[in-house]
Amino acid sequence: MTCSEETPSFRLAYVPGVTPAKWVRVWNERLPDVPLTLVGVSAAEAPDMLRDGAADAGLVRLPVDRTALSAIPLYTETTVVVVPKDHLVAAVDEIAVADLADEIVLHPLDDTLDWERPPGRPANERPATTADAVALVAAGIGLLVVPQSLARLHHRKDLTYRPVTDAPASRVALSWPEDETTDLVEEFIGIVRGRTVNSTRGRAKPQAQDRSAKGKRAETGGARRKPAAGGRSAAGRSAGKKTDGKSAGKNPRSGSGGRSAGRGRPRRRS
Template sequence: MTGSEVSPSFRLAYVPGVTPAKWVRIWNERLPDVPLALVPVTAGDACDLLRGRDADAGFVRLPVDRTDLSAIPLYTETTVVVIPKDHVVAAVEEVSAEDLADEVLLHPLDDVLGWERPPGRPANERPATTADAIELVAAGVGLLVVPQSLARLHHRKDLMYRPLTDAPESRVALSWPEDETTDLVEQFIGIVRGRTVNSTRGRTPTPPQPKAKRPDKDGARRKPAAGKATGKATGKSPRGASGGPKGGSRGGSKGGSGGGRRGKPGRRS
């Protein structure tokens, strides 16, 4: 390698709540010579990070402006409400927005659900981040509605969560700059979509090689097919064999036999 050559690498951004460990492990197995660097980023900054070419691809939350970014939706998350363990909602399996009508619902500035305001009564102030809102839930100030992955990310022993049936949902997608669909990006797309290691998508296929012909030995004659070889194989004499052309031996026998009779001396009376 010369001083001007740069070793290839792949930078993967991911927003809070996404766990890319499985895909990173497969990448390291298939492309051990191409290091993958993880780039954590907030949900609000993820698209700008990709546009600035500070990552080759990233796990983001939809919606994504498709003007200059490509995106493949991957999955939709369950929406949950985070509550103290001793809250009355903890006694049920799931809740609806109507069940939270009398509750104070926190609405952090980095909310990823995209609604104008959560159900229930609004808090006096909007927390700056989801992490700040979690602290307020633990302090008994109010409740918080988030995607399930964020509830798990900010897990606390004194808190729990329940599914919220009629709330917006967050979708996670793999995104990258549209004009930077490189071979490494295609490789990662294949991993995320579950393509096998033998898939040719995203790599230059190897042209099929022609089969080598087996050389015949000099002067060697091919063996005739069964049943088409010689008179010994079929029980028939080939044309041109001893006895002359077809019918010649029959005529010769007849002529010989007649000549014998004519040449025999007759009886004396």
């Protein structure tokens, strides 16, 4: 028996810009006996790593091949333009893609934005990586449009960034091989979705509790509506007594319970 069979473990791939630390912390609290190993991978290589079984799940950038991989979108990032601090763009709060028309905009080979047509004027060569493109921005060669997390990842003191309001956005998702939805994958899905310890793998449990609660309410409600003996409630009997008492009450004009009819004032004889 191999060590991996004796000791379960979980391998989580993640792409640049994604920070899985908060989910890893929850994992370690809930499953201290199952080590989680982080595997850094480029955005382009992440889907192949999952398909090949080199990782159990991954925090990736969409799109991915949904015929082989399952994916749960987690969040959408703001897209920003990285510029030197003394650039004109640094003087505004945000810009549009059209504002970059006269600028050289670098388009690295590992770009994660789904451009129909990249903005601005193209550089003579495409940088190999986003890190290379950031270095060229610092050298005054051009500008760079990236997800905000990548701008933060490659932050430099001589650069800044501003949101681009109408640029494509990058979506981050949790992905795993569709045919390998293991118990550990389910555990991690519960963690990223914010489920509690008791509800992580018991999504049907709240429904059962709801049905039980409804049954109790129905029983309680039935008891309150159950009529008293004789088919009349206590309130009805009370009301009936008042009604009967009024109808049978002593009324001087009615002759019942008052002066008798024969005891009226005698007539004078003529």
